[in-house]
Amino acid sequence: MSKSLEELSSASALSSFISSHSACIVTFSATWCGPCQASRPALEELAKRSASIPIALIYEHNLQAEGLAAYNVRAFPTHVMFGQGEEMERVVGANMQGIEAMMAKAPVGMPATGGATLGGSGGIQLTPEQARLQRLAALGAAAENTEVKSTEDIVMKDAATAAADESPASKEDGPDAMDTTTTDEAASDTPTVDPTTTCNEQALKTLTEEMGFSLLRAQKGLLYSHKNTVEAAIEWLTAHQDDLDIDAPIDRTICAPATPMSYKCNTCGKVLSSLANLELHANKTGHSDFEESTENAPVLTPEQKAAKIAEIKDLLKKKRAERLAAEQVDEIERERLRRLDGANMRMTKEQHEIEQRKRDAYLRQKEKQAFAKERARIKAELEKDKLERQANKGKLKSKLGVEGYHPDAIQYDVDPTISALPAAGRVEDVVATGSEQKKPKVASATKIGEYIDKVSSYRAGGDGGKCLKVLLAYIGNVVDHPDEAKYRTINMDNKVFKTKVKGLIGAKQLLLAVGFEPSKTNADALELAEEADAALLTETKTKLQAALERYG
Numbered sequence: 001m002s003k004s005l006e007e008l009s010s011a012s013a014l015s016s017f018i019s020s021h022s023a024c025i026v027t028f029s030a031t032w033c034g035p036c037q038a039s040r041p042a043l044e045e046l047a048k049r050s051a052s053i054p055i056a057l058i059y060e061h062n063l064q065a066e067g068l069a070a071y072n073v074r075a076f077p078t079h080v081m082f083g084q085g086e087e088m089e090r091v092v093g094a095n096m097q098g099i100e101a102m103m104a105k106a107p108v109g110m111p112a113t114g115g116a117t118l119g120g121s122g123g124i125q126l127t128p129e130q131a132r133l134q135r136l137a138a139l140g141a142a143a144e145n146t147e148v149k150s151t152e153d154i155v156m157k158d159a160a161t162a163a164a165d166e167s168p169a170s171k172e173d174g175p176d177a178m179d180t181t182t183t184d185e186a187a188s189d190t191p192t193v194d195p196t197t198t199c200n201e202q203a204l205k206t207l208t209e210e211m212g213f214s215l216l217r218a219q220k221g222l223l224y225s226h227k228n229t230v231e232a233a234i235e236w237l238t239a240h241q242d243d244l245d246i247d248a249p250i251d252r253t254i255c256a257p258a259t260p261m262s263y264k265c266n267t268c269g270k271v272l273s274s275l276a277n278l279e280l281h282a283n284k285t286g287h288s289d290f291e292e293s294t295e296n297a298p299v300l301t302p303e304q305k306a307a308k309i310a311e312i313k314d315l316l317k318k319k320r321a322e323r324l325a326a327e328q329v330d331e332i333e334r335e336r337l338r339r340l341d342g343a344n345m346r347m348t349k350e351q352h353e354i355e356q357r358k359r360d361a362y363l364r365q366k367e368k369q370a371f372a373k374e375r376a377r378i379k380a381e382l383e384k385d386k387l388e389r390q391a392n393k394g395k396l397k398s399k400l401g402v403e404g405y406h407p408d409a410i411q412y413d414v415d416p417t418i419s420a421l422p423a424a425g426r427v428e429d430v431v432a433t434g435s436e437q438k439k440p441k442v443a444s445a446t447k448i449g450e451y452i453d454k455v456s457s458y459r460a461g462g463d464g465g466k467c468l469k470v471l472l473a474y475i476g477n478v479v480d481h482p483d484e485a486k487y488r489t490i491n492m493d494n495k496v497f498k499t500k501v502k503g504l505i506g507a508k509q510l511l512l513a514v515g516f517e518p519s520k521t522n523a524d525a526l527e528l529a530e531e532a533d534a535a536l537l538t539e540t541k542t543k544l545q546a547a548l549e550r551y552g
Helices: 009-020 034-049 060-070 095-103 128-138 152-165 177-186 201-210 216-223 232-242 273-287 302-391 445-456 460-480 495-500 505-512 532-552
Strands: 007-008 022-030 055-059 078-083 087-092 261-265 290-293 398-401 404-407 490-491 516-518 525-528
Touching: 007 009, 009 022, 009 055, 009 060, 022 034, 022 060, 022 095, 034 055, 034 095, 034 290, 055 060, 060 273, 060 460, 078 095, 087 095, 201 216, 201 232, 216 232, 302 460, 445 505, 445 532, 460 495, 460 505, 460 532, 505 516
Parallel strands: 007 055, 022 055
Antiparallel strands: 022 078, 078 087, 261 290, 398 404, 490 525, 516 525
């Protein structure tokens, strides 16, 4: 019955395969190996044709380095024949003829099952003499009669001796004359090997003379146990003494395998002398189908060697030049990309700087326009006041409202310590009428609405709205948190007060009117007086909220 090539996937599966067959072949292969892949179809066909010896294949990644070292695998593919769990022979390379020759060397009549464990006795420790007597008892021989040989054994020994000395010519006259003739004709030019010559002579003498085995059985025990020792031979004979072919003659016409001398490329037919030349040829041509060959590689003359060396040098020089040219091209391309990236970065940075300068210029221009507009408005107001005073003998027209005197224009109180107006038209809270200077006015709770209107009149840049928000925060915190001391003090030295409150007329007077007063301990702070009117603070908060809504 034909069998297919069995593929193993682990080291344990390999061990089980070897132990479960008395004779088998294992091919150690690799997925990346070209000769392995090329020779696999032929190996599968050989496995189908092999009726007695199963063939299995295992890849190197399933064994790892430890498994490969355990089986002494150093090249791929490697074909190893095992018998009774021990290595018998191996073939390295994709050599199908070598594998077939190795299979032909498997001894005829080798049992399909393995022998018993050497010295196995159910776990009971026996002395060597007891073990010897037990083995002899299993063979049906009494311990005291070990030195006496039976007539049957003597006859079998003589028959085996005669068979061993029989020449090939005498075999042709026997019943198997036709088969042996064909075999002899096929192997006439091929050297043969007598397997019995490998038997341990001392062990053979012990088995035949001291233990009473026939020569044929002793030789089979030593050969088929594959250990060539007395103990192994007795174990094998104990296990196979009842086999029908136990007394069949040993096949002595096993052909000696031809020694591979070189490697041959099956693609182009070139013969290569070494693995190094094989790898060089494979790299150069891309061929992957190789096998071992018995042909001798042609010997090169000194002139041919020199030409070959020169060719190799030229090839290496060409390869080196190509590599340098490729590296130069890569370097130029990398430099081009680096410069391009640098140019893009510079362009992006310059564009960002240009846009930032444009934004800054736009803001400066807008600020100048707002400043010029406010300055023109203030000049127009001043000119209007001047003309009105000239027409009314230094006085401005006024209106009498519900809350008292309301001039048509803003009345500026000028502090004697202030010599000029600020650039943006902001002044301190002093009043000036004509050329006459008056004393600073005292903040009054009745003028809170007037103070809020003065602050709301600042439209340039939204300064009035910003000041209203700050004042609402100061007073709102006091109203919402009357017991927290931190809201009862205003720091006039911080940035918010200086930029949004201090320069606007009416802002500070509003704070003084609702109950804040200069601090006695800090000249740059205002503190809320203990007697401040909470109802007035709440009313002022409401007015500030309304003014802020109107301001928009």
